[in-house]
Amino acid sequence: MNNLTRVGSALCWVLAVMSAMTLPGHAATGAVRCGKLLDARSGKMLTDQIVVFDDAGVITAVGASSSTTMPAGVMAVDLSKSTCLPGLIDVHTHLTSDPQNSGYKGLGVSVPREAVTGVKNARLTLESGFTTVRNVGAAEFTDVAVRDGVNAGEVLGPRMLVSGPALGITGGHCDENLLPYQYHYKGQGVADGPWAAREKVREVIKYGADVIKICASGGVLSKGDLPGAPQYSLEEMQAIATEAHKLGRKVAAHAHGTESIKDAIRAGIDSIEHSSLIDDEGIRMAKEHGTYLVFDIYNDDYILGMGEKVGMLPESIEKEKKVGKLQRANFRKAFEAGAKIAFGTDSGVYPHGDNAKQFSTMVAFGMKPVDAIQAATVNAADLIGWADKVGALEKGHYADLIAVDGDPLVDVKVLENVKFVMKGGNVVKQ
Numbered sequence: 001m002n003n004l005t006r007v008g009s010a011l012c013w014v015l016a017v018m019s020a021m022t023l024p025g026h027a028a029t030g031a032v033r034c035g036k037l038l039d040a041r042s043g044k045m046l047t048d049q050i051v052v053f054d055d056a057g058v059i060t061a062v063g064a065s066s067s068t069t070m071p072a073g074v075m076a077v078d079l080s081k082s083t084c085l086p087g088l089i090d091v092h093t094h095l096t097s098d099p100q101n102s103g104y105k106g107l108g109v110s111v112p113r114e115a116v117t118g119v120k121n122a123r124l125t126l127e128s129g130f131t132t133v134r135n136v137g138a139a140e141f142t143d144v145a146v147r148d149g150v151n152a153g154e155v156l157g158p159r160m161l162v163s164g165p166a167l168g169i170t171g172g173h174c175d176e177n178l179l180p181y182q183y184h185y186k187g188q189g190v191a192d193g194p195w196a197a198r199e200k201v202r203e204v205i206k207y208g209a210d211v212i213k214i215c216a217s218g219g220v221l222s223k224g225d226l227p228g229a230p231q232y233s234l235e236e237m238q239a240i241a242t243e244a245h246k247l248g249r250k251v252a253a254h255a256h257g258t259e260s261i262k263d264a265i266r267a268g269i270d271s272i273e274h275s276s277l278i279d280d281e282g283i284r285m286a287k288e289h290g291t292y293l294v295f296d297i298y299n300d301d302y303i304l305g306m307g308e309k310v311g312m313l314p315e316s317i318e319k320e321k322k323v324g325k326l327q328r329a330n331f332r333k334a335f336e337a338g339a340k341i342a343f344g345t346d347s348g349v350y351p352h353g354d355n356a357k358q359f360s361t362m363v364a365f366g367m368k369p370v371d372a373i374q375a376a377t378v379n380a381a382d383l384i385g386w387a388d389k390v391g392a393l394e395k396g397h398y399a400d401l402i403a404v405d406g407d408p409l410v411d412v413k414v415l416e417n418v419k420f421v422m423k424g425g426n427v428v429k430q
């Protein structure tokens, strides 16, 4: 290599890093050297590893630095004092929502303003180490707009699978019950009856949904309904699941209630969100059907601590007091019974960027740190259908990589302080 080429490739690398600091465009061939690296699939911590990726931001090699050949002219990013992990995945976010707009305050927020909120939160989420999210529920396809902005390189954010408006029954958790009759307002995802629900699945897919979100039971933050009460019937959920699967989409069902959880599993829904009041039979059924359970067990602290201040309804806080404790106990039971669990937090209910705070709650309620990390990497990737792309630092996967000080297998809280974030070979935080 002559001097000019060497200067050229070094300059190219510097420019690539510089452009990545603003908005990642194209990646350049590169490498990262990690003092420690967590193999998320085996749960083993490896030492002195090199991760090499190509100019499409895809990993081409991972191995011990002594035996891994570096492409010509590439200088590895030095993370030899840090621990590398695959970029984290949150399968239950609401990027276009902020907790300050809870309750009646939310009625004063326009839909275009929500999209702007989504742009802000996409960046916060990515910079906190979450390189992929599944966004389950957003008004008027604001999440589709944010996803498309990220994919076009115009918005800094994680890879996103989005649902658009969540489907639900009239007056249910996914309708809007804050306004009296004279406003004639109806949630955009409202669809009653199997055929109307099928049509709604087709409609949200038409406008860009990657995944279908439904409200199977009542909820905590909605007005006038009961978290434990069924909303969608088995027949409606069967219609939704059949239609969505036919069109190549998975279905995520919000379900706190014991019966709704079981009906959603029977209907072939792919993941149960919240899972709060699941019983032993529900856990057994989830295992039999391979249904993922998503327990958002951190936000209980936020709702009880901050809910009143940010405008959540008094009835919501009362509901959370009853449901939150049971959800944490049932999380422990489901994990101990061997049910499949993916990491989802309901960010938007609490501030975006704090997603990793859930790891220590998962550990407090029965998981080892490695289990919690696997829930947010290999398991989450499997649930969203991207097991071959994200959730592990392996050849053929995107070079989505984060680094922390310390050992997350010893102290999972180090994930709350991610120092380095790379998405598809582009450094977004250093």
Ligand SMILES: [Zn+2]
Pocket: 092, 093, 094, 136, 137, 346
């Ligand atoms: Zn949610």
